[in-house]
C-alpha cells in the first residue's frame with residue numbers, strides 16, 4: 809500500500825456492497841445516524857448527476873450505459889467518515905471498486921438466495937442489472953463471487969432484522 813492509499817483508508821468510510829434488496833440503503837442510513845457519520849447513497853448520486861431515474865437510464869441507455877453512469881458517479885465522490893450505500897451492480901466496475909476499497913472498509917451484506925428472492929419479488933420494476941441472457945439465479949451466483957472478492961468483511965444477515973444487521977455491522981467494525 810502506498811502513502812496515497814494509506815491516507816485514503818484513513819478517511820474512515822464504511823462502504824456497503826451486496827445484492828439488490830440486501831439492505832444497503834435501509835441499514836446504511838440507520839448505521840450513519842447511530843455512528844454520527846455522513847450518509848451517501850450512490851444510486852441518488854447517479855440520479856442527481858444524470859437528472860434521471862435509474863430505471864429510465866437503463867431503459868434509454870441499456871445496462872451498459874447504466875454501468876458507465878454508475879462508475880462515473882462512484883468515482884466522483886470524495887467522502888470522509890461516511891457510510892456509503894452502493895447499488896448492487898457496482899461490483900461490475902473494477903475501477904469503481906478499486907477506488908471504494910481505497911477510501912474505507914468494504915462490508916458485504918450477504919443474504920441467502922431464497923430469502924433474497926422473497927425480498928426481490930419485483931426484480932423487473934426495480935431495474936436490476938441483468939447481463940444478456942442471464943437469469944436472476946445466474947445473476948445471484950455470478951455476483952456472489954464478485955462481492956466476496958471485494959469485501960473486507962462479510963456479514964450474513966439472512967435470518968436477521970434490519971436492527972440486527974446494523975448491530976452486526978457495528979460489532980464487526982469496532
Ligand SMILES: Nc1ncnc2c1ncn2[C@@H]1O[C@H](COP(=O)(O)OP(=O)(O)O)[C@@H](O)[C@H]1O
Pocket residue numbers: 826827828829830831832833834835893927965967968969970971972973
Ligand atoms: N436483515 C435485514 N437487513 C436489511 N434489510 C432488511 C433485512 N430484512 C429485511 N430487510 C428489508 O429489505 C429491504 C432492503 O431494501 P434496500 O435497503 O433498498 O436494499 P438495497 O439498498 O440493498 O437494495 C428493505 O425493505 C428492508 O426493510
Ligand SMILES: O=C(O)C1=C[C@@H](OP(=O)(O)O)[C@@H](O)[C@H](O)C1
Pocket residue numbers: 826827828829832833851862894895896897934935936937938
Ligand atoms: O443490483 C443492481 O443491478 C441494481 C441495484 C440498484 O441499487 P440497490 O442495490 O440499492 O437496490 C440500482 O443501482 C440499480 O437499479 C441496479
Ligand SMILES: [Mg+2]
Pocket residue numbers: 832833834849851893894895
Ligand atoms: Mg439501495
